[in-house]
Amino acid sequence: MIEHLPVLPLVVVLIAALLQPIIGLRTPRLAWPLAVAAVGVAAGLAAVSLGVVVGTGTMRYAVGGWEPPWGIEVVLDRLSAFAETVILAVATFALLAGGRSVRDRHVRGEPVYYALALLHLTGLTGIAVSGDLFNVFVFLEVASISSYALVATGGGPALAAAFRYLVLGTIGASFYLLGVGLLYAVTGTLNMADVAARVPLIAGSPLFAGGLVFIVAGLVLKMGVFPLHAWLPDAYTHAPSHVVALLAPVATKAAAYTLARTFLYVLGAGELPIATLLAWTGAASVLAGGVMAVRQVEPRRLLAYSSISQLGYIVLGLGLANAAALAGAYLHILNHALMKAILFIAVGAASRGVVGRAAISWRMPITATCAVIASLSMIGVPPFGGFFSKWYLLEGALASGQPLFVAVILAGTLLAVGYTYRLTEAVWFADTAEVPGARREAPVSVLTSLVVLSAASVIAGLASAGIVDAVLAPAAPGR
């Protein structure tokens, strides 16, 4: 059983996705519990596999028994197990929180929705564990196409946003594919480990350079990092809130993981000039996203630009590529997933059925508290997780010998203070007198998710040193 762990989470989610239409024929109301249970089980398996990997080292699995490099390989090392666990765990709670909202919107079509969501998660999980460059593309497309459809379920303006997302997303995926193709042409293999072994031989080749650039460009676009972020604000604003709560925390993280994996581990580009370019792109995204976020009035659009800014931190860390910066970037994958999940869930819950600008803290105190925790984490106030990823990034920036990045990170923090304040002001203030009815908290499923994710935010913060020591530091390239 243990030897199958690398593929188990993926298989569980995929089977659940395939079961959904069958469920749809008999008992549609089972769709939600099945989805949550499946992803929850998968998350548990992923966590177990993380433990196994930390204890005994990298696990390699040849799918179908076909040996690589011709067979497809699934590789579970610390970084991929970490990414897989984060994605599946956060997704579990995002699905849990979205249940009521999905039911309201899709009445009898729930199984279709959950089939799409589970396919999306299958794609993300596959990306996280794949040891083969082309296999990543396959799963990337599975995830992307289902996400276009998920966004489109919003109807109305969401259709235009989904179409734009589809066009830009396909361009991004095509860039990635083009890059992989170029690498294949010059290395003759698609297996990640094999390519990594051959890189020193081909490093001077223009095909290598071209492949590198196309892969990076494609993944930066998929991540929604400035200046290739155009699809993100509209998609996050117009898609239904339960969709955004699912996509925002995890989809971009899978792209971030892939960027880290290919850029640093497969292509070993941490020392090349393109790494500096990547760092500057991240820095630009931090600032541009922050500035645009401060100007937003609509909460989900604000959170969308905030995501662009926060993802910039991850790209910055990857570009700096020293031990501390990478630890910060990887930690931020976890922390940002948590904080964005909380915020999108909370904003979705707060906007449902509220008349006028009601003081949410008065009507929904638990939701409000969790939203404040997530906001503080985003600003980087200890002891919440966001502070610690920022600390490591700052140390990494200092270690890189370019103090300008320190200033960028601090400026980004100031901007975050600005835009989270606007969000939080609506939480504490308003005209409590005119809101009819007593307090009406969000449903239990939403509250459970919020509370668990908030607790995780605190725990991730307090345990960050442990996480870095056990999982992230040994995961650095070259170790």
Place this chain on the structure above:
Amino acid sequence: MDAASSLPGWALLPSALAVTLIIVSRRRPVVREAWSIAAAVTQSAIVIAMLPAVLAGERLVWQPFAIAPSVPFLLRVDPLGALFGMLASTLWIATTVYSIGYTRALAEHAQTRYFAAFALSLFAATGVALAGNLLTFFVFFELLSVATYPLVIHRGTPEAARAGRIYLAYTLGAGVMLLGAIVWTHAVAGGLDFEPGGILPGGLAPGVVWGLFALFVLGTGVKAALVPLHTWLPIAMIAPTPVSALLHAVAVVKAGVFGLVRVIGFVFGVEVLQDVGAAAALGAIAAATIVLGSLAALVQDNLKRLLAFSTVSQLAYIPLGFALGTFDAMAGGVLHIASHAFLKITLFFCAGAIHATAHVDRVSDLGGMGRRMPLTMGAFAAAAFMLAGVPPGAAFVSKWHLLLGAVDARAWWALVALLASTLLNLAYFTPIVVRAFTGPAAPVQEARPALLVPLLATAAGGLLLGLMPERFGRFLVLARAVAASVVPGA
């Protein structure tokens, strides 16, 4: 010298627990308030229990886990921490009793949020006091900003919202500067622990010292209300008076000057700052703050705003002492943390009592108040004159030390600033007292006991501290110990 002990951790526990217990007992106000008082008393007891060890030269250390690699969560109790910790804990008791009276008198809303936020703020302030390294300090320092926000916006009015916005902008913005300073220090010094005499390596370029110091001053100077970073303080007076009393006269602003003292004495070292001229620059800012704060107080009609500007002015005595860098100046500065706390909290308590009982907020309406509320105004007058430096008040002792220290340093400008401040204090307090005790006779209608007893107690504290500064709370002994540990040549 360092002794591992879990006592510092225990000292944080009461306030942390109180937050949860207060929220849980929200439907039973008597139980809820009992938790606050119990926590304050317990915390004071624990902090006082640590005093003998600290006075004997031991440093109680608690280091349960790492916050970041090679940077532990560190609580280390030294004289400075013990002084601030004791101050915050014991004045919390007085403020809780006072708060109960005040919120009942005014039938305030959201009392659970109020008392819970208070407890959380005290948790943060105690953590600031006991922190043994810059990162632990930072964690609690930022928590203090966040925990006090619900108290600033308590009233829920648009003005309160605006005040809260400005408060957060200033304090969180300063936090970002502080974070930059801390990361830079970590890179330069390799560690973040507070050590008497500083942890920076020798031979640092003056530009680095100046840059680092500037960031630290920006980071701590907002809470310490140094001009021109002080603007938030008068605006924050919109908070209920017990909040202004404890937090903005004692906990938050004292955390700011406390941080400055830690930075000067325990991160940089006084000599390092003197060598590059940064000490002199700080001294100039402090002196300017002393004078400008008092001048601004002179023209205020709103009593709380007047007291706020007086706070701005009085707080700057402490960085002034450390900018001078002589033994007496620094001892005086540290002692002033305590002197000012007792006396200013009394003044705010009186202002709140007057507001709650007679519904008067303005100096111009105080005519005859001394006859209506003789005890309250009596305490006000006593505290005001003691704060101005009239013996045998506590501020006289701290000011005397500062003056001696200024003479030792041949810093005549500091002498001028201190004396000018004394005169200005008298200039704005005397008319208030005179107006209160002349004017139309009125029937005596004193503040209720829950308000009166705390303000008399803290006024007595200010007097006792002046009469027996070494015995009362050992405050002068602690202050001298701090000065001795950081004075150049130590």
